[in-house]
Amino acid sequence: MDIEAVMRTKAEEARKASRKLGVLSTSVKNKALMAMADVLEKRSAMILAANEQDLEDARQKGLKRSYLDRLMLNETRIRQMAEGLRQTAALPDPVCQGNYSTIRPNGLEIRRVRVPLGVIGIIYEARPNVTADAAGLCLKSGNAVILRGGSEAIRSNTAISSLLAQAAYENGIPEGALQFVEITDRAAVDVMTHLSGLLDVIIPRGGAGLINHIVKNSSVPVIQTGTGVCHTFVDDSADQDMAIRIAVNAKTSHPSVCNAMETLLVHEAVADEFLPKLVEAMQAKKVELRGCASCQAISEAFLPAAEEDWSTEYGDLILSVKVVRDIDEAIAHINQYNTGHSESIVTRNLTNAHRFQREVDASAVYVNASTRFTDGFEFGFGAEIGISTQKLHARGPMGLEELTSMKYLIYGEGQIRE
Amino acid sequence: MDIEAVMRTKAEEARKASRKLGVLSTSVKNKALMAMADVLEKRSAMILAANEQDLEDARQKGLKRSYLDRLMLNETRIRQMAEGLRQTAALPDPVCQGNYSTIRPNGLEIRRVRVPLGVIGIIYEARPNVTADAAGLCLKSGNAVILRGGSEAIRSNTAISSLLAQAAYENGIPEGALQFVEITDRAAVDVMTHLSGLLDVIIPRGGAGLINHIVKNSSVPVIQTGTGVCHTFVDDSADQDMAIRIAVNAKTSHPSVCNAMETLLVHEAVADEFLPKLVEAMQAKKVELRGCASCQAISEAFLPAAEEDWSTEYGDLILSVKVVRDIDEAIAHINQYNTGHSESIVTRNLTNAHRFQREVDASAVYVNASTRFTDGFEFGFGAEIGISTQKLHARGPMGLEELTSMKYLIYGEGQIRE
Numbered sequence: 001m002d003i004e005a006v007m008r009t010k011a012e013e014a015r016k017a018s019r020k021l022g023v024l025s026t027s028v029k030n031k032a033l034m035a036m037a038d039v040l041e042k043r044s045a046m047i048l049a050a051n052e053q054d055l056e057d058a059r060q061k062g063l064k065r066s067y068l069d070r071l072m073l074n075e076t077r078i079r080q081m082a083e084g085l086r087q088t089a090a091l092p093d094p095v096c097q098g099n100y101s102t103i104r105p106n107g108l109e110i111r112r113v114r115v116p117l118g119v120i121g122i123i124y125e126a127r128p129n130v131t132a133d134a135a136g137l138c139l140k141s142g143n144a145v146i147l148r149g150g151s152e153a154i155r156s157n158t159a160i161s162s163l164l165a166q167a168a169y170e171n172g173i174p175e176g177a178l179q180f181v182e183i184t185d186r187a188a189v190d191v192m193t194h195l196s197g198l199l200d201v202i203i204p205r206g207g208a209g210l211i212n213h214i215v216k217n218s219s220v221p222v223i224q225t226g227t228g229v230c231h232t233f234v235d236d237s238a239d240q241d242m243a244i245r246i247a248v249n250a251k252t253s254h255p256s257v258c259n260a261m262e263t264l265l266v267h268e269a270v271a272d273e274f275l276p277k278l279v280e281a282m283q284a285k286k287v288e289l290r291g292c293a294s295c296q297a298i299s300e301a302f303l304p305a306a307e308e309d310w311s312t313e314y315g316d317l318i319l320s321v322k323v324v325r326d327i328d329e330a331i332a333h334i335n336q337y338n339t340g341h342s343e344s345i346v347t348r349n350l351t352n353a354h355r356f357q358r359e360v361d362a363s364a365v366y367v368n369a370s371t372r373f374t375d376g377f378e379f380g381f382g383a384e385i386g387i388s389t390q391k392l393h394a395r396g397p398m399g400l401e402e403l404t405s406m407k408y409l410i411y412g413e414g415q416i417r418e
Numbered sequence: 419m420d421i422e423a424v425m426r427t428k429a430e431e432a433r434k435a436s437r438k439l440g441v442l443s444t445s446v447k448n449k450a451l452m453a454m455a456d457v458l459e460k461r462s463a464m465i466l467a468a469n470e471q472d473l474e475d476a477r478q479k480g481l482k483r484s485y486l487d488r489l490m491l492n493e494t495r496i497r498q499m500a501e502g503l504r505q506t507a508a509l510p511d512p513v514c515q516g517n518y519s520t521i522r523p524n525g526l527e528i529r530r531v532r533v534p535l536g537v538i539g540i541i542y543e544a545r546p547n548v549t550a551d552a553a554g555l556c557l558k559s560g561n562a563v564i565l566r567g568g569s570e571a572i573r574s575n576t577a578i579s580s581l582l583a584q585a586a587y588e589n590g591i592p593e594g595a596l597q598f599v600e601i602t603d604r605a606a607v608d609v610m611t612h613l614s615g616l617l618d619v620i621i622p623r624g625g626a627g628l629i630n631h632i633v634k635n636s637s638v639p640v641i642q643t644g645t646g647v648c649h650t651f652v653d654d655s656a657d658q659d660m661a662i663r664i665a666v667n668a669k670t671s672h673p674s675v676c677n678a679m680e681t682l683l684v685h686e687a688v689a690d691e692f693l694p695k696l697v698e699a700m701q702a703k704k705v706e707l708r709g710c711a712s713c714q715a716i717s718e719a720f721l722p723a724a725e726e727d728w729s730t731e732y733g734d735l736i737l738s739v740k741v742v743r744d745i746d747e748a749i750a751h752i753n754q755y756n757t758g759h760s761e762s763i764v765t766r767n768l769t770n771a772h773r774f775q776r777e778v779d780a781s782a783v784y785v786n787a788s789t790r791f792t793d794g795f796e797f798g799f800g801a802e803i804g805i806s807t808q809k810l811h812a813r814g815p816m817g818l819e820e821l822t823s824m825k826y827l828i829y830g831e832g833q834i835r836e
Contacts, residue, residue, distance in 0.1 A: 019753065023776050102798050108787060110797055117809050118779075196633070200809050215614070219634055221810045242832040249834035335437065357827045358441050361536075369526060369830025378835070379528055379826070380520050391535050391618050391823035392639045393811040405809035408797070409775045412787025414660040416667035417796070 003183055007191040010146055011198035013176035014119045018144035020174040022116045026093040032171035033089035033136055037082040039167040040132065040160065044078045050159035051128065058152050066256065070126040071153055081132040081160075084383070088136040091382045094400045095142045109411040114404040116142030118200040121192055122385075123148045123214060125206035128156040134205075135164050135178055137385050141403040144177040146199065148192060150206075151184035158182055193218035200405075201393075205386055208313065223394060225386035228258030228341035229313050230371045233330040233356065235347035236267040240274050242368065243346040244281050249370040250344070252285045256315045258387060259342050259374040263310060263320045265330045268294070271323045275299055278321070287317045294323035310337045327352050331359050338362055340389040342371035363389060363396035421601055425609040428564055429616035431594035432537045436562035438592040440534045444511040450589035451507035451554055455500040457585040458550065458578065462496045468577035469546065476570050484674065488544040489571055499550040499578075502801070506554040509800045512818045513560045527829040532822040534560030536618040539610055540803075541566045541632060543624035546574040552623075553582050553596055555803050559821035562595040564617065566610060568624075569602035576600055611636035618823075619811075623804050626731065641812060643804035646676030646759035647731050648789045651748040651774065653765035654685040658692050660786065661764040662699050667788040668762070670703040674733045676805060677760050677792040681728060681738045683748045686712070689741045693717055696739070705735045712741035728755045745770050749777045756780055758807040760789035781807060781814035 040047065051073040058068055100112035120143045122134045131147055138145035149157040161180035169175050181188050193202060196219045203223050204214045215222050232250055234243045250261035266274055271294060279301040282289055289295075290309050291302030302321065309320040310333070324330045327345075334343055344366035345356040353367045364374040374397060376384025381399030388394040394402040458465065469491040476486055518530035538561045540552045549565055556563035567575040579598035587593050599606050611620060614637045621641045622632045633640050650668055652661045668679035684692055689712060697719040700707055707713075708727050709720030720739065727738040728751070742748045745763075752761055762784035763774040771785045782792040792815060794802025799817030806812040812820035 019777070019779070022779075104796070104798060108791060108796075112814075216637055221639065221808070223810075239832070245832060245834055253835055359437070361437075361440075362825070364826040364828060366828045366830060369828055369833040370835055372835040373526060373828065373833070374826075378522070378526075380522060390639070392641075395824050396530075396826050406813050407780070408782040408792075408814050410782060410784045410787055410791065412784060414657070414663060415787040415791070416663055417671055417788055417790040 001183070003185060003187050004191050006183065007181070007188060008195065008198070010179040010181065011119065011195045014144035014146055014179050015198050017174040017176035018116065018118050021139070021144055021177045022095070022118070022142045024142065024172070024174070026095075028172040029093070029140055029142075030089040032168045032173045033085050033140060035167040035171045036132070036136065036164045037085035037089075039163045040078055040082045040085070043163055044075060047078060047156065047159045047163070048073060050155040054153055054155045063152070067126060071128070071156070073128055073156060077129065081129050084129075084133055085136040088140050088383050091140065091400060093140065094404050099406070106415050107413065108415055110408060112406050112408050114401065115407045117403060117405050119144045119146065119198060120403065121146045121148065121199045121202040121220065123189055123192065123202060123204045123206070123210070125150040125210060126153055128153045128160060130205060131157045131160045131180075132164060134385060135161070137383055137400060137403060139168065139173060139177065141400045143403055144179070146179040146181065146192065148181040148189060154182070154184050189214070190217065193220055196220050203386055223386070223388050223398070224390040225388055225398070226258045227313060227339045227389055228260065229262045229311060229337060229339045230259060230342045231263045231265060231334050231338060232261050232344045232346065232371065233265040233327070233334070234267060234270065234274055235327065235345055235349060235352050236269040237348040237352070238270070238346040239348060240270070240277065243274065244277055246344065246346055246368070246370050247278060248281050248285060250372055251282065251287055251319050252317065253372055255317050258313070259371050260315070261319070261371055262312065262314055263322065263337070265322050265324050265333060267327075267330075268323050268325055271295075272298060275321070282319060285317065287319050289319055289321060291321040292323055295321050313339070327355060331356065335361050340391075341387065342366065342374040344369060344371050363387070419601070421603060421605050422609050424601065425599070425606060426613065426616070428597040428599065429537065429613045432562035432564055432597050433616050435592040435594035436534065436536050439557070439562055439595045440513070440536070440560045442560065442590070442592070446590040447511070447558055447560075448507040450586045450591045451503050451558060453585040453589045454550070454554065454582045455503035455507075457581045458496055458500045458503070461581050462493060465496060465574065465577045465581070466491060466493075468573040472571055472573045481570070485544060489546070489574070491546055491574060495547065499547050502547075502551050503554040506558050506801050509558065509818055511558065512822050517824070524833050525831065526833055528826060530824050530826050532819065533825045535821060535823050537562045537564065537616060538821065539564045539566065539617045539620040539638065541607055541610065541620060541622045541624070541628070543568040543628060544571055546571045546578060548623060549575045549578045549598070550582065552803060553579070555801055555818060555821060557586065557591060557595065559818045561821055562597070564597040564599065564610065566599040566607060572600070572602050607632070608635065611638055614638050621804055641804070641806050641816070642808040643806055643816070644676045645731060645757045645807055646678065647680050647729060647755060647757045648677060648760045649681045649683060649752050649756060650679050650762045650764065650789065651683040651745070651752070652685060652688065652692055653745065653763055653767060653770050654687040655766040655770070656688070656764040657766060658688070658695065661692065662695055664762065664764055664786070664788045665696060666699050666703060668790055669700065669705055669737050670735065671790055673735050676731070677789050678733070679737070679789055680730065680732055681740065681755070683740050683742050683751060685745075685748075686741050686743055689713075690716060693739070700737060703735065705737050707737055707739060709739040710741055713739050731757070745773060749774065753779050758809075759805065760784065760792040762787060762789050781805070
């Protein structure tokens with residue numbers, strides 16, 4: 001098979017469809033999303049059969065349990081996918097939303113409105129629900145989409161995407177707007193990341209390895225998402241009970257996600273008092289603790305932290321802890337090792353809260369709250385395609401607005417420039 | 419010289435400075451910009467002497483007159499650079515401007531504010547005024563900047579940038595925030611485009627060759643600017659006198675800039691009547707005309723247009739003209755050949771005006787006005803670092819806001835996620 005030719009054809013079809021999709025009415029898009037939701041529920045048996053084959057293969061390959069869990073579908077998860085599509089249908093359409101308007105001294109009326117990006121490529125790994133989530137968000141925001149899921153979920157994704165595409169096209173979405181890549185060969189990703197002029201952006205969703213590979217090699221613009229080395233800094237003025245609650249929540253409520261805490265920093269003035277309480281609370285949750293020399297001097301519970309611990313996203317019940325001299329060292333440490341995701345300070349000191357928020361370089365900077373809130377739903381956007389950890393275009397949780405660009409519309413009456 | 423090491427050091431110094439610059443008060447930044455303006459005027463003799471050497475070399479190399487004109491400085495142009503810096507000082511500071519704010523049901527207060535991008539790389543060609551313009555806009559928006567100008571302007575740029583840096587640092591701008599690359603070897607550009615993690619974005623300013631090279635090769639995110647294959651479509655209902663005025667202005671008022679028209683499309687129902695008038699007006703301005711077969715059948719003034727004419731940015735007194743069946747063909751032609759810059763329709767028909775604005779894919783879409791207005795000053799932004807022709811991050815004229823990213827600031831009282 002000529003992978004290059006197959007991928008190019010998909011992208012050209014998507015681009016052609018995107019011209020029509022970009023000006024499609026909100027009501028047609030919503031109706032299609034509702035039909036897509038219905039078909040997933042109605043044909044759940046077909047999806048589950050395909051998923052069972054994927055799971056069987058994965059088990060035979062000896063993939064680990066957390067991986068199998070991400071791959072696994074059941075009636076509940078299919079219902080959640082369908083509900084996600086219905087919620088997306090209920091969100092405001094970002095297309096044509098205006099956010100700047102002026103009249104110039106020469107009488108030119110200028111306004112700026114949101115327009116779709118065009119064609120979005122999504123490259124993702126095990127979770128088959130991304131197929132439905134991403135398709136729904138892209139279509140609602142007027143974008144054609146090319147979906148490239150992981151090879152281990154190929155049967156589940158093929159079943160879901162073929163059902164979605166059929167329902168979409170039967171309900172007014174332009175043919176070609178929803179492309180799924182059935183090619184499991186990795187070469188398909190490399191072709192996709194070089195279709196400049198056909199794809200407007202690629203959003204990778206998955207582990208750091210996948211994302212770094214795409215960022216380094218893509219000539220199509222990329223939005224980096226989801227790597228999170230998140231910190232909590234316990235200031236000397238912190239309410240320590242609050243700090244413990246926040247730390248335990250940030251570390252243990254869902255350790256595998258990107259907004260979970262990986263490193264806790266504590267002000268040296270309160271380390272003696274705070275660390276024993278932290279050790280007790282974290283051990284009760286079976287968290288492995290790795291600490292700097294000062295931590296180890298305070299409690300035997302700490303294994304020694306190596307330099308690489310400070311830049312590691314464990315995604316697991318492991319926490320690195322460091323005692324710092326003051327807020328300056330805390331901010332400097334975070335700005336050196338973080339991935340620009342989510343950072344939190346626990347403090348009663350207004351000046352320190354303000355300095356931390358201004359000087360820490362990250363998409364979300366918290367005062368007295370858990371980093372776990374960085375999420376499109378928690379922020380009130382109603383949906384999320386990922387969490388951008390870069391600064392260009394979008395930063396933080398990306399909802400429908402972040403899947404749009406802008407366009408200036410100018411009305412004149414024959415104006416010419418002197 | 420180890421170019422890689424020199425460039426990396428510059429970038430590291432810029433990044434370090436950017437941390438302080440990002441939280442610097444507006445008044446300090448403005449004072450520094452005023453001092454930078456003053457020093458250019460006060461030391462104009464030094465700048466002009468350096469510029470004269472650049473010009474002498476360029477003449478000996480036999481570079482053409484339009485190039486020498488871009489390179490040339492005089493007292494007036496230096497005064498304009500200084501005025502540009504003063505105008506930038508007078509603009510509102512975008513840093514910390516809020517554009518989203520909410521309180522969530524759990525009591526979390528979330529707001530989104532503008533923050534600097536960090537370190538911006540500018541790669542440009544002949545015009546030495548870019549050195550001052552770019553430095554001023556980047557510093558005002560809280561960004562450190564690495565400037566890499568063309569080798570032909572190396573002495574002029576070195577003089578300007580050293581004066582600017584000294585004035586800036588003497589007035590509170592953190593040392594290192596303004597980096598100039600004295601290395602004329604092209605390898606410096608290739609190193610610069612691979613300093614991921616140190617540079618947040620690269621903005622190339624110059625010809626299509628420079629821009630394409632950087633877009634294809636950079637692993638640092640790039641904002642594409644300035645290539646303009648702009649169209650004017652004369653609809654069958656157009657006020658033809660207005661159409662002539664707009665066409666002449668769009669083609670001839672400044673043919674070398676990116677918002678000048680390159681192709682005119684005319685509805686076949688009015689081609690017989692309109693084209694002779696267009697020929698007369700364009701010939702009076704010494705414009706060479708290249709047309710499709712229908713144009714040639716109507717007037718002998720048209721040379722035959724080849725396929726490549728439709729995608730050529732002449733930047734000169736040349737215009738390609740095509741007769742189209744209807745607005746559908748006009749929109750399809752534009753979406754096939756344009757560069758996403760500026761497009762205009764001349765019409766009295768409301769439906770066609772609306773369709774043209776919605777369906778044409780470009781950063782600025784005009785009704786009854788010249789494409790020449792696409793410009794930060796004309797749009798009311800007070801300044802411009804370039805005109806983005808891409809969809810990600812910024813589209814159209816880029817002012818100070820487009821040199822910023824965003825950050826979410828979240829205030830809690832101990833909230834944890836269920």
